[in-house]
Amino acid sequence: MRVVRGRGEDPAADGEVTARLLDEVGERGEPAVRVWAPHRIVAFGRRDANDPGYDAAASAARERGFDPVTRSVGGRAVAYDGETTLAFARITSVDDVRGGLDERYEALTVDVRRALRRLGVPAERGEPSDSFCPGQHSLQRDGKLVGIAQRVRADAAITSGVCLVRNHEELADVLDAVYGALDAPFDPDSVGSIERAGGTSDPETVRATIEAELVGDADPTVECLDEA
Template structure:
């Protein structure tokens, strides 16, 4: 299994690293894992770009110091504050119609074990009117983890985010963005690892999530930039 660590110098370069990771898994059949803290941004789902309030939502993100980008996996907009952790697990597939639920279940289990190792007893589910609503989430005093999936003919990318700290900044920008898109959102629905008794530093969260996604697989590590981020 390939493991990518670190963050590229720009948002565009960083996103390209994940796209390349997925493409390589499709070409070679070798799984890959990446866990990191992305640059400050709001990642919009593809369908949101066609909605009437999209321009207002982009402006709301920029006004709060978040660069707007469009993400390839499904779901609603998600904020990355700088401490928010992202994870991406690329796995080969032979039939894109098979294995969707199994991959989701495996990701939920891995993230739950990772949080438990940090002292956070997260459980499946989410509060009403949460960010990026979906059936594959984890909560502990608010939604902490959201998971989405992109499936190609040769590989799938199971990806998501962990709200580590900065719960107020996260909720503030998502509230403004969802308001512009006329989507329901309750700022009180946002949880975080720190608020649930875990660390506020993203580094131990990155380590814990990577460890669980990799499992006992033999790894080849590649470094992107410097440090955990």
């Protein structure tokens, strides 16, 4: 299993890393895992980008020091603080695009939940009302900690998500402004973090713990990115 650490030199280059991994897993069949801290951004989904309030939402993000970017998949806006908000992904090959969706969601949810328990956070499935990027596959403890999504192609699937480690108040502030501009339901108090839940919140410890659970018993080959 390939394990990729680090991030690209800017948000566009960082996105290309994951896109490259998806292509390579589809071609070669070897699974890959990546756990990293994206740049300081608000990542908008396609629905947000087509919303009449998008320009105002993007401006609200910029005013708070977050670069607005648009991701290719659906879902609502997610904020990353550049240091303590982690993204994670497990990429696997696909034989039948019609099968395995639920199994991949379940496997990743179980692994991330196990990592959180190791960090001292007994997270529960589900999410508070009016939370950021609402979806069926989330984990919560004193607010939403983790959201999980999936993208499936004919040759590979990426099951990925976000984990809030610290800084939930700043993230809640920018998301409140962004969701307000989009006229979308949002409760700032729904934003949690490992720190808020009383767990071990050193970002590198959290990153390594989630990575270890996503890799499992596989023999990893590590690739480190050199950020400029």
